Amino acid sequence: MPVAGRKFELSLRADLSELERMEDWVRHVVERLELRDEVRQSVLLCLVEAVTNVIVHGGESPSNKGIALSIEGLKDVVTARVTDHARPFDPLSYVPSPAPTNLEQAPIGGNGIRFIRHFATALSYKRRGNQNCLTLSFQV
Amino acid sequence: MKFTVEQLSSEVTKVDLDGPLDSKGTGAIDVQFADVANAKKSVVVDLSKVNFVASIGIRTLLIAAKAVQMKGRKLALLSPVPSVENALRVSGIADLIPIFVSLDAAIDAVAP
Numbered sequence: 569m570p571v572a573g574r575k576f577e578l579s580l581r582a583d584l585s586e587l588e589r590m591e592d593w594v595r596h597v598v599e600r601l602e603l604r605d606e607v608r609q610s611v612l613l614c615l616v617e618a619v620t621n622v623i624v625h626g627g628e629s630p631s632n633k634g635i636a637l638s639i640e641g642l643k644d645v646v647t648a649r650v651t652d653h654a655r656p657f658d659p660l661s662y663v664p665s666p667a668p669t670n671l672e673q674a675p676i677g678g679n680g681i682r683f684i685r686h687f688a689t690a691l692s693y694k695r696r697g698n699q700n701c702l703t704l705s706f707q708v
Numbered sequence: 709m710k711f712t713v714e715q716l717s718s719e720v721t722k723v724d725l726d727g728p729l730d731s732k733g734t735g736a737i738d739v740q741f742a743d744v745a746n747a748k749k750s751v752v753v754d755l756s757k758v759n760f761v762a763s764i765g766i767r768t769l770l771i772a773a774k775a776v777q778m779k780g781r782k783l784a785l786l787s788p789v790p791s792v793e794n795a796l797r798v799s800g801i802a803d804l805i806p807i808f809v810s811l812d813a814a815i816d817a818v819a820p
Contacts, residue, residue, distance in 0.1 A: 667800035
């Protein structure tokens with residue numbers, strides 16, 4: 569039975585060098601929440617992809633400074649939130665390119681949003697002031 | 709991430725990956741993987757000890773497969789664990805790079 573009623577938070581710089589620290593933190597949190605393996609993998613994968621997208625595609629404006637993460641264990645669900653100051657981006661309205669039909673023409677990349685949509689149970693996005701707020705839920 | 713290379717024959721190389729294909733894992737193997745992929749041999753990548761793959765790991769596998777194909781050879785994936793295989797299928801890479809559960813079948817598929 570997962571642990572409910574606990575919330576964990578982390579602040580990151582919008583820099584790829586922060587990914588490793590974030591991955592270690594997510595692994596620690598999902599272990600503390602005693603989630604089953606499948607949910608652990610989904611939480612880790614979706615947060616890696618969401619944060620990578622912010623860093624890589626969020627633009628190099630001075631405002632793209634920091635990313636706030638939280639993971640909260642509730643009774644039947646784990647909720648993860650990603651809040652950033654990057655340019656507006658709604659992953660729910662983004663249309664991924666069609667799956668490639670041959671190796672030669674397959675694009676390198678483009679799987680982040682596909683993974684988030686597939687592995688999160690529910691998603692919501694809001695633009696609040698100059699912040700993107702992405703909430704991902706995972707059935708436990 | 710551990711990266712082990714085994715020459716199965718003069719034509720086929722086997723790569724064993726051990727660890728997560730996340731940002732740290734892929735960063736540790738990208739150069740070695742590029743060397744193998746550009747060696748004009750077919751490649752079997754054993755994923756049985758890879759417990760996690762993110763899109764950056766998919767990218768590494770795709771770049772290697774493209775490089776091997778450009779040399780006129782083939783790359784196949786071997787025995788991914790269910791969660792990794794699921795990610796490979798969601799990404800679409802499973803439709804582009806063959807996946808086998810048997811090493812013999814993988815070798816037969818990639819050998820010239």
